[in-house]
Amino acid sequence: MSTLDYIIVGLYLTGLLILGLAFRQQKDKKDYFLGGRTLAWPALTLSVMATQLSAISFISAPAFVGLREGGGLIWLSYELALPVAVIVMLWRLLPTLHAAGVVSVYDYLEQRFSRSTRLLISAVFQISRSFATAIMIYAISLILQGTMGIAQWHSIAIIGVITLIYSAMGGMKAVVYGDAIQMILIVAGAAVCLWAGLDAIGGWQQMLSQVDGNRLLATNPTSFGTSGNDFGLLPMLFGGLILYASYYGCDQSEAQRSLSSRSVSDLRKMMMAVAFLRFPITLLYCGAGLVIGTLFLNTPSLMQQVPQGEPDWMMPVFIIEYLPSGVVGILVVAILAAAMSSLSSAINSLAAVTVEDIGRWRQRRPDNAQYLKHARLAGIGWGIVTLMLSLYAGDIAPTVIEAINKIGSVFYGPVLAIFLLGIHSSSVSPRAANTGLALGVAVNVGLWLFDSPLFWFWWNAIGFAVTVCFGWILSLVWPNDVTRTLISVRGISLYRAGVLLCWSVLLILFCTWIPEWILALR
Secondary structure, three states, X not given: OOHHHHHHHHHHHHHHHHHHHHOOOOOOHHHHHHHHHOEOHHHHHHHHHHHHOOHHHHHHHHHHHHOOOOOOHHHHHHXXXXXXXXXXXXXXXXXXXXXXXXXXXXXXXXXXXXXXXHHHHHHHHHHHHHHHHHHHHHHHHHHHHHHHOOOHHHHHHHHHHHHHHHHHHHHHHHHHHHHHHHHHHHHHHHHHHHHHHHHHHOOHHHHHHHOOHHHHOOOOOOOOOOOOOOOOHHHHHHHHHHHHHHHHHHOHHHHHHHHOEOOHHHHHHXXXXXXXXXXXXXXXXXXXXXXXXXXXXXXXXXXXXXXXXXXXXXXXXXXXHHOOOOHHHHHHHHHHHHHHHHHHHHHHHHHHHHHHHHHHHOOOOOOHHHHHHHHHHHHHHHHHHHHHHHHOHHHHHHHHHHHHHHHHHHHHHHHHXXXXXXXXXXXXXXXXXXXXXXXXXXXXXXXXXXXXOOOOXXXXXXXXXXXXXXXXXXXXXXXXXXXXXXXXXXXXXXXXXHHHHHHHHHHHHHHHHHHHHHHHOO
């Protein structure tokens, strides 16, 4: 990197600190954790996508498509179920949580069922989110080592300390507007890489003549997901539906954006925008990966710079080798932006859950000034824990990254089932819900421990079905003897649901025909 590149990186980091300083004044918990519900839906949309389309996606999605063994455009199949999942979330789940006025989505579970349900799911979120974020930071620190030539702990410090300061000072407003800037940088960075890759390889026709045809497959309709990680279309649709609905609707790190929207109308606009914008952005990532991967596979000198078995180095090597001074700095900023987006979101959501869920054990509720102090300390504390974990993630990452993905699928289905049972059925008792939750998780753990050949994406649907069935059946044995007045709000019309369903079908058809279209252009 040149002096100009370092100046660009320095200016960006300084800008984030100024952003946190600008939003440092908050009056109460809703102002700190929900931005006072004054945030515009376009900014929230960018924030939601920035959290999910993180640094790992910016680096690993192109690497998976371009270099990873068994990879290719099949990565796009992760996106096919999202529009239908948005229908599930907007039908009643997110509008009801928004109308309930909660800061932590798990507060609703205590109102509807019991405190034990709330604390159990809250604890699972805190453990899994802190580990997942730590590993993400570790992975990006390695990338920054390769591009900036700095030590691992320096990389972690740059990412962590700056993010801690601006997110702790500015609360949700700083996080959301920081995410919005970072999402624009991420997309622009991917577009620059796609353009530079095409220029380096000699244009579209040259790329099409060299591309590996096996990497053009974007769906696998012949597989039912019964023989391991084969990315079969059915598990990607049914398992993906549950996974996305649970992640966006019941995971505090994402649902907090929905709770921050001004109204149910803005909430609906935000989620509709996410449903339509995510696929084009992911397609951009994948297109860049296909072009750059083809360049690498046909250029031995480039492949020699990628460590054996570590295709994630493809993008950093390409950035250093092919992009001019100044642009390299912008791309490094994009990588930093992606990492900081995920970290700031994790810090804020972990702090919200800690103060709201765990903090309520105390008898006396603090006033607003004390609450904000506790919230900032909780955020700083979780940030330090996450950064410390990332320093040692190199020893556990090879197994824990896979484990975290599987752990998510163990819990996502049962957690979504509990929320939907609470919103859609007043007859399900707390005891039946907790037992159904435990059984749903136990079945998924059994599939994992006994090395079931089922693709782990199926666990989302299986855990959901088990929890719902036993929740209803056991309510006949243990009826609900507590009458509670709960809000249930409908947030989507049949017309909009039909539009999203048609969009999902179009995506499936598009991905199915991609190989034919590309090969026809040769």
